[in-house]
Amino acid sequence: MSRHFNFTDRKKIDIDDVRVVLEEHENRIFCHVDIRLGAHEFPPDSMVFIEAERGRAFRHREKWGPVGVPTSGWRTGNNFDITAIGDPEGVRFRLLVVEPVVCRLLAAAENVQATSSNESVEPQQSLLPIRMDDLSGGVWALDMDGGVPILVLDIGLGSKQELKSSRILYAILPGVVRAILTNLAHEYRGDKSGDDGLDMSDVPAVWLNLGERWAGEDLSGCDTHSEIDRWAQLAANGFCKEKRLRDELAKAVRAEDS
Numbered sequence: 001m002s003r004h005f006n007f008t009d010r011k012k013i014d015i016d017d018v019r020v021v022l023e024e025h026e027n028r029i030f031c032h033v034d035i036r037l038g039a040h041e042f043p044p045d046s047m048v049f050i051e052a053e054r055g056r057a058f059r060h061r062e063k064w065g066p067v068g069v070p071t072s073g074w075r076t077g078n079n080f081d082i083t084a085i086g087d088p089e090g091v092r093f094r095l096l097v098v099e100p101v102v103c104r105l106l107a108a109a110e111n112v113q114a115t116s117s118n119e120s121v122e123p124q125q126s127l128l129p130i131r132m133d134d135l136s137g138g139v140w141a142l143d144m145d146g147g148v149p150i151l152v153l154d155i156g157l158g159s160k161q162e163l164k165s166s167r168i169l170y171a172i173l174p175g176v177v178r179a180i181l182t183n184l185a186h187e188y189r190g191d192k193s194g195d196d197g198l199d200m201s202d203v204p205a206v207w208l209n210l211g212e213r214w215a216g217e218d219l220s221g222c223d224t225h226s227e228i229d230r231w232a233q234l235a236a237n238g239f240c241k242e243k244r245l246r247d248e249l250a251k252a253v254r255a256e257d258s
Helices: 160-164 168-188 203-215 225-243 245-257
Strands: 018-025 028-035 047-054 058-066 075-081 092-099 104-112 130-133 140-143 150-154
Touching (some): 018 104, 028 058, 028 092, 047 075, 130 160, 160 168, 168 203, 168 225, 168 245, 203 225, 225 245
Parallel strands (some): 130 150
Antiparallel strands (some): 018 028, 047 058, 047 092, 092 104, 140 150
């Protein structure tokens, strides 16, 4: 099967009709995918593929199987070994329905987030997943491949769980938010929907709408690099005020001095 599909006239599958569960066994990560496609009329021999992806740098594709006879209920597939992705945080999943022979893409579900098999409830989708990596002495970096920002922290800072509850993030986040909004504003300005009821799967649009709220200004009025830069700084300041980051940092400084 070719890895290149024809994307003409594809339909959108609701992410609520795709259920991805991750399980860990003996230091390996397995992905289990259930689908519900009864609302669509696909040829029964159409093939379903599942892709695990981290930006443009990593993509792993597995054949789920044929669509089969339409049904309103859930259909279950096989477990896929996706250990090669490493840390699963920040990995998004895509479901592709492909017409056989000609490989025409009939439909897709984008930016599906997985849940863990040991969680009783689905976690809230994170707008800023964290990944640990060796930054050669650096502190943080952004992985913006695919338009979905991932915060990369140096492995020398500690474990991911330690950093999530550390005030180190309070000092980092304003710059991270500013960098994300600047990047997305340049890439997606003019394509962002003005609808406040955004689908969380449209991560860039969600970020840009948050940026407009934090900045108190609409991005559509920013036409130059300097105007976008000013808007992103206003948004970063608004983010700090909303999250009370200055107060938290001041507490940390006072605690160190005492």
